[in-house]
Amino acid sequence: MFSDHNEFKEMFLKKLEMMYGKTFPESTPQDQFFTLGHLIREYISMNWIHTNEQYRFNKRKQVYYLSIEFLLGRLLRQNLMNLGIYEVVDKGLKDLGIDLADIEEIEHDAGLGNGGLGRLAACFLDSLASLNLPGHGYGIRYKHGLFEQKIVNGFQMELPEQWLRHGHVWEVRKSDLTVEVPFWGKVESYSEKGVLKFRHVDAELVSAVPYDMPVVGHETSTVNTLRLWSAEPAAYKAGKDLMKYKRETEAITEFLYPDDTHDEGKILRLKQQYFLVSASIRSIIDSYIYRYGDLKDLHEYVSIHINDTHPVLAIPELMRVLVDEYEFDWDEAWKVTTKTFAYTNHTTLSEALEKWPVRIFQPLLPRVFMIVNEINERFCKGLWEDYPGEWKRIEDMAIISHGEVKMAHLAIVGSFSVNGVAKIHTEILKQREMNLFYQYYPDKFNSKTNGITHRRWLLGSNPPLSKLITSAIGTDWIHQPGKLKDLETYRDDAAFLKNLHEVKQVNKERLARRIYENNGMKIDTDSIFDIQVKRLHAYKRQLLNVLHILHLYNRCLEDPHFDFHPRTFIFGAKASPGYFYAKKIIKLIHSVADLVNDHPAVKGRLKVVFMENYRVSLAEEIIPAADLSQQISTASKEASGTGNMKFMMNGALTLGTLDGANIEILEQVGGENIFIFGLTAEEVMNYQKQGGYYAMEYYHHDPRIKKVLNQLVDDTLPGADDHFETIYDSLLGENDQFFVLRDFDSYAAIQEEAGKAYTNREEWSRMCLHNIANSGYFSSDRTIEEYARNIWKIGQGSLMR
Template sequence: MDRSNFIREIESGLNSKFGRGIENATPVQLHDSIAGAVMRDISGRWNKSVEKHLSGRRACYLSMEFLMGRAVYNNLLCLGIKDEVDGLLKEHGRSLSELEEIEDAALGNGGLGRLAACFLDSAAAHDIPLDGYGIRYKYGIFRQAIENGFQREYADDWQKYGDPWSKRRDSDAVEVVYADETVRAVPYDMPIIGYGTENVGNLRLWQAEAVNEFDFAKFDCGSYAEAVAAKTSAENISMVLYPNDNCEEGKILRLKQEYFFSAASLADIVKKHIERSGTLDNFADKVTIQLNDTHPVIAIPELMRLLCDVYGMDFERAFEITRKTFNYTNHTIMQEALEKWSAALMERLLPRVYAYVLMINERFIKEMYALGKDREFIRRLAPVSDSTVKMADMAVYMSSYTNGVAKIHTDILKADTLKDWYGLYPERFQNKTNGITQRRWLALCNEELSALITRLLGNDGWIKDLDRLAQLKKYADDEDVLREFMAVKETKKRQLADFIRVHDGAEIDPGTVFDIQIKRLHEYKRQLLNALSILYIYYGIKDGSIKDFTPTTYIFGAKSAPGYRRAKAVIKLIGEIGKLVNSDPETKGLIKVVFVQNYNVSYAEKLVAAADISEQISTAGTEASGTGNMKLMLNGAVTLGTLDGANVEIAEEAGEENEYIFGARVDELKKIMPEYDPRKLVFSDEKINRALDKLIDGSLDDGGVPSGQEGSFKELYKALTDGASWHVPDHYYVIGDLNSYVEAKLKANADYRDGLAFAKKCWLNMCSAGKFSSDRTVKDYAENIWKL
């Protein structure tokens, strides 16, 4: 990009749109004009890339979530002009750092959506023809505030200042038909700029609009609400990421969302294929579709409907093409998390699609009888049984491949969750361990460490080939390099401390250990275990049983689903523990607890770069993979965790001696849980009992939640000791793993005092992160599933 021309482009955009110059533009106006200049610059190569993808065989990634994060820095980095643009702005008294206030495009809830974003980045960087399809939610994951210790949710209007990184494409709009309404799906395309290449990927997000948004006759008669009822109903479909589905209306809206983007995407994919090929006979030769979890599985019967009803294909031929086209990524081993829909609801909302669900089901039953399977086996696996449509079963049956996202996860799918399916179709099952893009999660978020890596390697080739970090292991005993590495970590900790002071009003000491747990708040991720361990350690320091404790700041970042009262109680509990330990003169300076507000991608970029200890403490066998563990590892943190998800492979890559592994393993839990009684542990172990007592003795205030009601501290206690709702007592083995966890935590705390030895562990983690690049993952998909 020509230096002087780029500045002229920015200045022209500012002047024409806002009547401002660079010197007096607001950060939002500056961002808008930078985005405009970039979008104009890439338009030619973007159009060429789209056409190239469409003219050959391509993969389409259907996902309910795309957690893209802030685009401006990443796009400038991928174009190779970030530092140059920053320098140009500084000549005018401005800086790219001013764009920190720009909203994240938070169209995802956690790892699922961020994985989708990383995959698009990696595919673009490595010239892999992969395009994303999802929903353009008006409000993404909510904006979180902590008020009186409780999570409060506010609308995340990420488009309030516009969306300069997207292009509306009215010419590609399609209609999506439900039994009770027809809505218009309008695509907005977002470029995914490939690092170091001319390739630009495409993310197409659909926005729901009314076909006829205003009824003048009804308005003229005074029926003002009815006049815009169609507009409201249609727009609700793409209004909010994951509406609460605890009620019937919420379930209807969720199913409408899933069908909306699946049907719109398929209509678009099929139309563009026919425009180029003139036939659907070769559709599966030119298009492969990856279903990211069960949310888009409704696309399977929808493609059958399109092929048969719209294009006149016979059922068996359509069945063959559909099964060859789709592939399914499973993200959970928990049966309760495998999506199921009421057959009556689906039939009422999508009658013709449901008819094809039944036809697919009959085809399955016929196939199973031919294989000699008994009725119970067939009932268990049938896509429709007990008046329920089981989306995971539909996905496995109607896909070419099913993959898990970490080795242990895939092994559990084969041995347990999808055991019968694996017995039927072992050749269809693959493992694709998740990955992260090193562009955003190191080159962008940790420029200081990136500069050190580049200097030691002699060039920045690692930004597209993360395996090259392994060459740096030779410096693991080089004191000069380790001290430089430690200085980088200290810098990132100071930067995080400054940000937390401004963002959250909390003072933290960069000289302490930064022990960080950042992820979606869910019981299986066991933020409660972390909280209880802090109480355990706090009282151990006070009674003298824990000595020589290295001062530590425990940092949490997480959002709970709005209706998940027990998870929200854990947020309140962490805050109350923070009040207790932060104000106690006996532990002041030794323990600090901070729960940061509104954890998102941009906050994560600061947290992962500053962490010393990465908390990855899910119950063994519950976390499919995790990607936060990879981000923290890549930035030089040790893993304090269970052998769950990708932690297993992290320990294999970096060496278990460089991690802090604790807790019961999957095979051990199978033997333990049937006879497990957590009360025996509580009553026989004084230190566990002392920590648990704080939930019920009134010393921690849960803010007036009725005693025993879900969301109170007493109910948390009851869930651990007696069980609650569908839980057996201590369903996620929090009490069972507490002693082992504290032991590992104290070991890491003690080891930190030997600065060089601890730095070596961190360094070896960073050097061993090559396997966890999403570049590797996407190349694996491209070769072994998508056949690109």
């Protein structure tokens, strides 16, 4: 489209004048961003069309990845880099007096996700396209995303995340592909040619309008598609309260994760989930029929992947389509369905395994409930034949029991593959959480350790480190991340280790400037940047981190000569709007910051920073600057983690428990290059099963613990009032469910060890280098290649440039 920066510059100026009817000197930075975005999307379009044509006419199996979240972040830089035109555009804009970095700042993070689940989905899409694999995403186009976090007097406040206020330059509305999704109503049975059939009547219809976004592969001509559905009113039906119908329809795609503590929120969440899968299944079927015709071979050409339990209703929805619309008999439909779906589980927390009350499910989705009920009846009948008289086993495995529909059970029964996202997570599923299903379906279970796209999280977000790596080992690592291993030859190269330290300092200085802009706080860039950024949840134990900071503060007061390397503790986290305990921890972090920062006894050696509104674009500044990566979840609770991989890849050392993918990081780098502490998963599960843990004993026998817990409820913390009594009670009155006090001593000791290790600069840099060199295993390219080969059975195409 343009061969050099001069040609780009000419096309850019022409495009701007055509779009806005003004000359370049009159244009605003926002005009310039949207002009550039439209120009790049047009640049992408030919390859996008070509890719779709290839898929349409070449009979290649395709995968469709269904996820309630796609946490994409900003796309301008990623698209420019993947297209190989970043330098050309940068140079052309510089000639016009525009800094591309300033233009990038105008783009809003797409408000389509919250945490690791959504970021994983985004990484997977990037790897699918970059590996020339035929894979597409289906999700929801949330108008407001989760929320924009504001901190007021230490408290989290939620504002609408208006990421679509000025439109979204990367999307294309496809009104002609709109489908209708039915809710409520009733099911009628009728006989046709002696066959009993069913139809859903008097339903409230909602239009699902698709918005397509291109997913650009890195230096390939492959452009896959992310299709997002927006809920809009369908044709008006007499007798409806039109305004109420319009409000309820638009609410479906207004916010990610509506509060489901009440029935109204539960109904809305269930509506979201069915809306996503109903529209997506219709789209997949229509595309398949256009190409192949006969649905009996659907599973030979289509694999549908369910990212956690949110899209599990796709299983009964496909059954409904095959049975009701294409006249399959039940057994034939079930055979096709169970060979089409694969399911990834993302949690070991039983409370996170979705269950829906029948009293809500049945009236909202009457025909789908009938199908789920039939699946359950047939499944339980099979269990009875295999385990006669074992009522408890059948009750525990049933899809519908005690007035609830158990979505994880439906996912396992209706899929041909069930995978965990780290070795230990899969083992916990097999041996504990889903053991009965593992006994029944041993061949379904497998492990696929998560990964991250190194193109965004190293090449894109950390240019100084990427340039240093390339100067040492060439560019092969960009396409083959395993080649990062070649950095090991520089382990004893003092000059390279010095350069590596200097790169880290550059990134720390950049983050320090951001902190000063956002928080008005000056940070010592020679301090250890000790960082914990992730969703705020009790099991992730931000509480352990902040109690330890309070302990360090106490040591400064008790011993004026207490010697330790200065620390900057950096937090970033959102708490779900209805998760009041998590919000209390955010307030506690701020109260401890108010106490510690600038206290004369601390002498500037401790700083606590909370970075508001944590998101992908902020993570891209925080992660390259980290010295220590805190991955301190209670062992057995974190399925995998992907933040741990991002930090490792950027040269931070992991301080963590033997949980999730931390274990596999340990396997890759060895015990001397990571800081491990705390209970093992087995020890945690033994406590939970057999008892024997008494938090009060740790309170009475460890004066450090007693002091910091008392400080939660006395007048030590500024602005505490009675805000932290809930936390105090959870640790002592409720016996510390996540073993914060049990791991405190081990955590304090490993923190001290890490602080001492940091003082040997060359050895620390050597450890960082070893982590970077062994991070290639955690590329999502490796993960996707395993999914493609072992689960989806899809292969690469001939779309390479």
